[in-house]
Amino acid sequence: MENVQYARTAEQIAACWLPIQALRPHLDAATFVQVIQEMMETGYQLIYIADAGKPVAIAGFREEHKLVSGKTIYIDDLSTLASHRGRGLGGRLLDFIHTLARQQGKDGVYLDSGHQRHDAHRLYLNKGYTITAHHFTNKNL
Template identity: 45%
Template sequence: MNIIELDDENTALAFDTIRELRPHLTSADDFVAAVRTQRKEGYRLVASLDADGRVAAVAGFRPLTNLYAGSHLYIDDLTTLSTARKQGHAGALLRWVDEEARRLGCAGVHLDSGTHRHDAHRLYLGSGYVIPAFHFSKVVD
């Protein structure tokens, strides 16, 4: 598998793939603009390409530091095209992010995952992730 980092010039290549996870994104232009904004906060986007050079899976992540985990990479987005699942793309991206965390001197990698994403949970657990906490959220008006 070929893994590449996407920059402002080629971010749009990930649009169809990211929509598998984020269907509320309806425009490639809006997606690119959102990624551009997040890049100001350290967000990076990497893609696993299939044999034909198309984006099969993407991972979006950023460096974070907090009291409970210290310096770590946080994976905001990880998804694979439905037609490319079970081919190792997401696992390859997780390994790439692990290596990048080591290169940057981070203590670990963290992510949240929807409770309904059972296949993703199997991948994370099989890749050495643990479930150390529950994530709570609240909408405020």
């Protein structure tokens, strides 16, 4: 396994498609790179761990500053290919983000997780996260 790397070029972003698709199956492969690049214009960063040169685990995150939480890092996406789960890759990506947050003097790291993702919840709880809120969505606009 390789060390954590940033995906910055179109080619690096495109190589992260499979682990992202595992988490976000609704995305369109044809527009994926463009969407990530647009998100990067507003601060989104994408990191990955590769096996044999191919990304197998990814994390997407951004810096935020809010009244409720202060200066934080918010993790939008965290995913490992099913074939590579149970090897600590998600934990390595979280550790990388936690170190970055400490180095930058952040007040914390936040994320949301689907209620059905029990294995992910176990990881988050083992990494010191607590369940502090309910997330509400209204798409009937």
